[in-house]
Amino acid sequence: MNTKGTLTVFDLDDTLFHCHAQIKVKREDGTVEDIPSSTNYDARQGDVIDYSQFRSAQYFYDTAVPMDRMVTKFKNIRKNTRNPNSRIIIVTARSDFDNQELFMGALKHHELFYDDVHVYRAGNFADIPTTPARKCYIIGARLVSGQYNKARMFDDSIPNLKAFLAMQDTFPEIEFEAWLVFKDGEVEPYLASYLD
Numbered sequence: 001m002n003t004k005g006t007l008t009v010f011d012l013d014d015t016l017f018h019c020h021a022q023i024k025v026k027r028e029d030g031t032v033e034d035i036p037s038s039t040n041y042d043a044r045q046g047d048v049i050d051y052s053q054f055r056s057a058q059y060f061y062d063t064a065v066p067m068d069r070m071v072t073k074f075k076n077i078r079k080n081t082r083n084p085n086s087r088i089i090i091v092t093a094r095s096d097f098d099n100q101e102l103f104m105g106a107l108k109h110h111e112l113f114y115d116d117v118h119v120y121r122a123g124n125f126a127d128i129p130t131t132p133a134r135k136c137y138i139i140g141a142r143l144v145s146g147q148y149n150k151a152r153m154f155d156d157s158i159p160n161l162k163a164f165l166a167m168q169d170t171f172p173e174i175e176f177e178a179w180l181v182f183k184d185g186e187v188e189p190y191l192a193s194y195l196d
């Protein structure tokens with residue numbers, strides 16, 4: 001009889017890859033501001049937001065730089081996973097790319113494409129108000145299978161990690177482990193209470 005496995009969740013931007021895509025914000029006064037994905041910007045009435053760089057598979061292919069330490073960690077976890085009930089998934093805040101085949105080609109180019117690793121795009125769930133909630137919706141849909149007794153997440157976003165740890169209340173039988181990823185690819189356990 002197989003034992004329950006581990007669900008390992010990796011973020012894409014600034015976790016597996018340094019991505020240079022920016023949000024273009026056209027202000028009501030006609031000025032355009034480029035906002036990096038890692039920056040929270042002050043939304044103003046009349047802003048027109050352009051996510052085209054985030055949807056462009058060509059832009060990702062041309063500019064994404066693998067974070068070597070995290071890519072190595074990803075590959076090692078996959079290589080050392082023996083339990084058939086364990087899975088690795090990538091959950092990105094992005095919505096669908098304009099060319100899925102080219103995006104997958106970028107993953108293949110960097111040796112991160114595997115038939116058993118699915119990329120979930122939280123940006124497709126626009127009816128859910130926040131990225132952390134969207135990511136948790138995707139992860140929760142995997143956890144309800146009953147196949148896992150552990151879930152771990154690697155992400156550069158503290159709000160995403162807080163929301164992930166809060167899922168422990170919904171799934172008390174599952175051990176949750178959150179890892180904060182830094183710009184140099186180093187990680188440390190994220191242990192702060194999500195109630196902070």
